[in-house]
Amino acid sequence: EVQLLESGGGLVQPGGSLRLSCAASGFTFSSYAMSWVRQAPGKGLEWVSSISNNAGNIYYADSVKGRFTISRDNSKNTLYLQMHSLRAEDTAIYYCAKRLRNLWSFDYWGQGTLVTVSS
Amino acid sequence: QSVLTQPPSASGTPGQRVTISCSGSNSNIGSNTVNWYQKLPGTAPKLLIYSNNQRPSGVPDRFSGSKSGTSGSLAISGLHSQDEADYYCTAWDDSLNGVLFGGGTKLTVL
Numbered sequence: 001e002v003q004l005l006e007s008g009g010g011l012v013q014p015g016g017s018l019r020l021s022c023a024a025s026g027f028t029f030s031s032y033a034m035s036w037v038r039q040a041p042g043k044g045l046e047w048v049s050s051i052s053n054n055a056g057n058i059y060y061a062d063s064v065k066g067r068f069t070i071s072r073d074n075s076k077n078t079l080y081l082q083m084h085s086l087r088a089e090d091t092a093i094y095y096c097a098k099r100l101r102n103l104w105s106f107d108y109w110g111q112g113t114l115v116t117v118s119s
Numbered sequence: 120q121s122v123l124t125q126p127p128s129a130s131g132t133p134g135q136r137v138t139i140s141c142s143g144s145n146s147n148i149g150s151n152t153v154n155w156y157q158k159l160p161g162t163a164p165k166l167l168i169y170s171n172n173q174r175p176s177g178v179p180d181r182f183s184g185s186k187s188g189t190s191g192s193l194a195i196s197g198l199h200s201q202d203e204a205d206y207y208c209t210a211w212d213d214s215l216n217g218v219l220f221g222g223g224t225k226l227t228v229l
Contacts, residue, residue, distance in 0.1 A: 106166060
């Protein structure tokens with residue numbers, strides 16, 4: 001059974017940093033691209049970043065480019081999102097998601113971790 | 120503001136058929152496939168349709184998708200009360216080099 005378990009969320013002050021993790025199990029993690037998607041309170045879903053299976057291709061939404069860094073450790077079956085210079089508008093539930101084959105669709109999602117940026 | 124445009128709301132009665140549209144442009148839907156997700160409050164999004172009209176295993180055939188030009192649509196037939204949720208379309212955008220989500224459509228089952 002595919003499982004994705006996010007952790008690392010919490011309350012952080014504006015300008016601060018946070019690192020999210022997503023522990024994967026139930027599939028060959030090193031064979032699949034992974035992504036982060038977020039949902040701000042009362043808002044819609046927003047794609048944040050994606051990384052290919054071997055980290056050779058990385059993509060970011062313009063809203064986080066230069067502030068967030070996606071990475072993965074295939075030996076630990078774990079996906080990361082390092083977030084710097086956090087803003088109030090980064091407050092959201094962050095989901096990690098597994099890419100379906102080589103398609104730009106996400107077939108499995110974690111339960112999400114809440115990031116709150118506030119003073 | 121999302122580049123993929125969805126109606127903010129839709130509604131139907133039990134048993135009815137409803138459709139939700141998703142309008143894009145040449146750089147996204149016009150040159151890439153459309154996907155649809157169902158989002159219930161407090162739960163993770165669920166993939167309903169991928170590659171315009173493909174259903175993952177376990178998704179009822181009441182859900183169907185289509186694409187024409189720069190628009191996609193999701194149809195739900197035989198509406199159930201448990202279909203009440205938010206629905207999102209997505210597509211890769213060649214210009215932005217990223218995944219676009221539509222603004223979401225809140226479906227109400229009357």
